[in-house]
Amino acid sequence: MTAGQTAPSTELWAGPPPLAVVLNRRAGLGRAERAWPRLQAELKARKLEFRLIESAGPAEALAAVQALPAGWAVAAVGGDGTAAAVLPAVIEQRRPLLLLPLGTGNDFAGFLGLKTGQYRAALDGLNQPPRAADALRIRYGAAGQAAGEAYSLNGVGMGFDAQLTANLPLAPAWTQGTLRYLWAALATLQQLTLHPCLAELDGQPLASGLTLLCSVMNASSVGGGFQFSPHSDVFDGQLNLLVAGEIQRRQIPALIAQVRAGRHLGHPAVRYAAGRVAELHWQHPVQLHVDGDLKGAHSWLRAEVLPGAVRLLNHPHPG
Template sequence: MDSPLPGTARRYAVVLNPHAGGGLALRRWPELEQELRRRALAFELIREATGSAALARLQALPPEVAVLAVGGDGTVGALLPALVGTGRALGIVPLGTGNDFAGLLRLPPNDFGAALDRLAHQPRLVDALDVQIQAGDEVGQRFVLLNGLGMGFDAQVAATMTRAPARLQGFGRYLWSAVATLRELSLGTVTVTVDGVRLHHGPSALVAVMNGTRYGGGFQISPLSDAQDGRLNVLASGPVTRLQLLGLMARVLRGAHLGHPLVHHRAGREVEVVWNRPTDLHLDGDLHGQVTRLSTRVLPEAVRLLNA
């Protein structure tokens, strides 16, 4: 029997990340569970300590079981291997720290009622990013992302966030960490090539490869990104001082940095990034050690979203 509402699924695997949002997802689970039952949605709860354990349980379920990812970008990213190329549908309940991809979809953070309401929408196919680490701490590893990655200053900020005051969450936590990281700014030399054409070679504070538009809970790093256009967006800074980078951060908040002479930007299908020294890396906000070489390609229409 078909689902009574277009875009809904008959069964859901609710994947709850107990660490998301500093424990916010776990604390709000009783409310979410009550709302799921009130709406008569059939679901199975998957609550594991690690993303890999949750992924294994999800992959054991038939692909017609949709997934509701309860958490942030990292939660969604951990589940993507069970979604790309399988036809399994994804719904997002944004109860994480940044909720950046949910922000692209205009899903209000911490409002699971709105997220569940939109399960009635027609499914939407969106792109994903396929990342291969060619040299670095996780050499040979491949990852699939929905939002994006950052190297250099971006990833250093993500590392600093682990030491930020517990009272700070979301954008405030990222902003505190960004300012703190400025004191340790160090530029590596990078070569960025998009679709075989060099975008930038020289000193750089950061390189970002994006499918979504924002990171850090509100920084509009890639305002021209469209997760349905079959292209990724690449941004690289030139040689900036601390003061210049601080000024660029203010522009990024508004998405007004494209066209600045110290910002290099291009859209394409594939990108290769090579650093002259080990450089910090984050994937959808999660730290992945250091890297000196990686490649990324877009996977068009790879993920079926239920509440887009």
């Protein structure tokens, strides 16, 4: 099933539930804040019951959603990070999730065919029952550390792309979107050190040796449209594991361009497959990101797909 198809649903739908609107005013370099008056007017025009949740950070947003009465849905106003912040409550409390794409990357919304700023089209999803979409459950750690846990809608990365994420805040203010990602990629390239890694899928080795990066993907893209996993489908009950092994520094810019277009899977250094459980074992700790949120340096990771764990209110839109 592709993003252009609607997953079957047997859930009875009595109409839009009350919405907890989680607003990340900083998302999209202030785009969400600027759009809020228009979005608020649209919510009122549709006669939707809603409550605004603003917080100083992801932990506060999650706590506010967890304290909501039963039956409330969550509308994440921002990008992938805004949705990721409330994902534990969405999954564990079975709250329907609506994405209103006003962030910088909006990769998950883009997978569904929604362009940045299309909050009216997104709100149309409230007229239909939610669809069961997959998520990832992540455990990670390093020697001598307690294991960390997280959920992911989009995907996780270790190595080059996580280090790149760490460099994004250092990019000049005049860089935006893809240009900002490319600036950070070049900065990361100058710091590059490859480390050995064993990547396993469903208990079987997929790749081993010096490794540039490993990505475990639920959706298809990260970084505002870089197609790390062009065959991903969040309705198929599988995750996709991508490993880029040893590669010369001068070859990496060309590989990045191929990733942008989703044409990298034939590269001799790339291994790619679908399964249910992915495990990564690094000889040295490397940077980890979960849906763009940095988790520090770790030496192991286990990711498993949770089929149908998210009751998604967004429905596909062409283009």
